[in-house]
Amino acid sequence: MTSTTPASAGHHTEGPATIGGVPGAPSSARAERLVRRVVGGRDSAPVQMHAPFTGQPIATLPQATDADVRAVFDQAREAQRSWAERPVEDRQRILIRLHDLVLKRQEEALDLVQIEAGKARMDAFDEVSATALVAAYYGKHSAKFLSPRGAAGLIPVLTKVGEIRHPKGVVGIISPWNYPLALTAMDVLPALAAGNAVVQKPDNQTALSALWLQEVAEEAGLPAGVWQIVLGRGSKIGDALVEESDYLCFTGSTPTGKGLAAKVAERLTSYSLELGGKNPMIVLPDADIAKTATGAVTACFSSAGQLCVSVERIYVHESIREEFTRAFVAKTAAVRLGGALDYQAQMGSLTSEDQLATVSAHVEDARSKGATVLTGGKARPDLGPLFYEPTVLTDVTEDVKLFAEETFGPVVSIYGYTDVTEAIERANDTRFGLNASVWSRNGRAGWEVAARLKAGTVNVNEGFAATFGTVGLPMGGMKESGVGRRNGAEGLLKYTEAQAIAVQRGMPLRPGRGIPPKLWARVLSTSLKALRRLPRR
Structure with a gap:
């Protein structure tokens, strides 16, 4: 087994403190700036995270309370209304700008992912490339996925029908520590493209990567408040995330996913889960x-x-x-x-x-x-x-x-x-x-x-x-590996509610005055047979 130079605490030189004490890492001031983006948690005991490479501190993170999280959802609902009113083409342009910025500033992201998750740099680059791909994909295709869809009405010409999509509202996203940048992008960006606001709880261990992407998204034009990040243990703020979300997206272990699904089911809201695998x-x-x-x-x-x-x-x-x-x-x-x-x-x-x-x-x-x-x-x-x-x-x-x-x-x-x-x-x-x-x-x-x-x-x-x-x-995943899908059209449409609208003109759909119901049923049956022979739409 070959190895490169050990990344131990004794190998860094004197100078400004670096994030996690990793040689060549950005100054800890960068971590402190990102931490200031965390919403809530000022009255709760903070936690200190450590770099896997060195064991040295990365950052001290504020932890939200239940009340903090509920207040953040209230703020997100306010921000979501105006965000949803913006044309989807505007939202797409922000994602395209985000794509460009992620690639331009990738060295920052690579450093953070390595420091927080302990990855090799090539594995960290996989996260950068995945983030850029997701931003570009939904930056190009969201309008197509969200555009009204026509269908054949009950009575040709006289029944005009269509399907439109509404955002769910405020999406709660619980992200894991293992792919902090890529999985944030895969879940958050389509939710935003669909017109939702997002309240995300990344894992404490890799929170800086999510905060970095949020910062870059706002630089790309995302309005402040549309995507908010809270930190905390699931045992302390999990109930608030479930109870306040209009849709819940979770990536993590199968036992935790099952527990969350049971809680969401009580509210009859929707969810998606990516869970374990072998x-x-x-x-x-x-x-x-x-x-x-x-x-x-x-x-x-x-x-x-x-x-x-x-x-x-x-x-x-x-x-x-x-x-x-x-x-x-x-x-x-x-x-x-x-x-x-x-x-x-x-x-x-x-x-x-x-x-x-x-x-x-x-x-x-x-x-x-x-x-x-x-x-x-x-x-x-x-x-x-x-x-x-x-x-x-x-x-x-x-x-x-x-x-x-x-x-x-x-x-x-x-x-x-x-x-x-x-x-x-x-x-x-x-x-x-x-x-x-x-x-x-x-x-x-x-x-x-x-x-x-x-x-x-x-x-x-x-x-x-x-x-x-x-x-x-x-x-x-299939079986106990999860419910729902990310990516593709489904990765965006799951964050929406489908609404069917039909406009009926001329002929009513029940027998009019003076028309015997039996005659009406006979005429309609004949019409149904004729409709079956028409080309499908």
């Missing part, structure tokens, strides 16, 4: 070994495996299992670890002590029950407090925790199979269904296998980036 990869017998092994490293270890759609199970045909495993292990062992703000490292650190504890516990449990660690399998405190080596296991049995439970770290298990149907059944044998990957030299064969997998997104000859980066495709 994502499989199937390697077909004709797969290109070298390309598949390289792709598997990215699929499994991007963002240190702390990605909802990353692969944690690999099923390889027995005819190539040994060769693939040898190539994959060699490439995994060569992954460069490090915590500098540059593109040298291929993998950064885990983000929290909780994640390090989970990863360590899963690997040790597997070891104790007979699993073989082919590479990795240990923490790297010499590099920083939360580094853990990318780890490949085999001989994993069903009694091992990581066999079915999500690890959410740089750990993957390899299994053999002899029949493709068997591999598909084993890949589907999980309560999750978020993402999957198939590898084959034959694109058609890969597509056919993909269509049999029970997952919201499936990538052929890719791990996750092809669907993740194609903003026009819906993204979300």
Whole structure:
């Protein structure tokens, strides 16, 4: 396992304090400026967050109270009225300007994402590019998605009908720590484009990234107050977020998502949830070994495996299992670890002590029950407090925790199979269904296998980036991996209420005075038969 220079507390030089004590990071004054954007929380005990690379403080964050959150929603409702009245083309222009600013100021975003989440810089760039793609997509297509839609009326010519879309109102968004920039953009920007106001609660650990994007959005022309950010523990402000939201969007664990769904159901409002995954990869017998092994490293270890759609199970045909495993292990062992703000490292650190504890516990449990660690399998405190080596296991049995439970770290298990149907059944044998990957030299064969997998997104000859980066495709989970979709038209329309309007002219839809009901029914039946023969609209 190779590594770059450790990002430890002792390596920075004297001078202005940097965010998280990371060498080359912006001054802590930048963090303090972003923190001032947080709404509420002045009367609640603040919390201090720490940089995964160094363990040093990033920022002290104000925490909102229940009353703070409810007051913010009141303010957001006021701001939403005028925002919704603006032409959708105006809202699109703001998103296009945001796209340009994100790319222009990307170095700021890259630094923040690395410092807060512990990512390698290339993984942080994935977030910048995803944010730009989302801004451009909804900057181009929102007017089309929101435009009134015509349909065939009950009686041709005499019944004129249409469907229009209204914003929900104020959308509550609870964002995770693992993709703080990209997932903020994917959820917040379409909600704004649809004419809603947003109250977002990002995770404390990566709040600065969300605050940075909010700042840039206002620089692009977003009115102040339309997008507001509050911070706090779900146990303290979760009820207020659920009870005040006209629509709730949540990304996080399956147990938490189920609890939120139950609370939202009591109010009969809507929600979308992206939850956990135990994502499989199937390697077909004709797969290109070298390309598949390289792709598997990215699929499994991007963002240190702390990605909802990353692969944690690999099923390889027995005819190539040994060769693939040898190539994959060699490439995994060569992954460069490090915590500098540059593109040298291929993998950064885990983000929290909780994640390090989970990863360590899963690997040790597997070891104790007979699993073989082919590479990795240990923490790297010499590099920083939360580094853990990318780890490949085999001989994993069903009694091992990581066999079915999500690890959410740089750990993957390899299994053999002899029949493709068997591999598909084993890949589907999980309560999750978020993402999957198939590898084959034959694109058609890969597509056919993909269509049999029970997952919201499936990538052929890719791990996750092809669907993740194609903003026009819906993204979300089946089974216990979630409800609803982000991206595409659905990612915007879910934040709207559909309204049907019909204008009836001339002929009434009930028998008029002097017309016997039986005669009316006979005439209408004849008309219905004739209408069935007309071309569909």
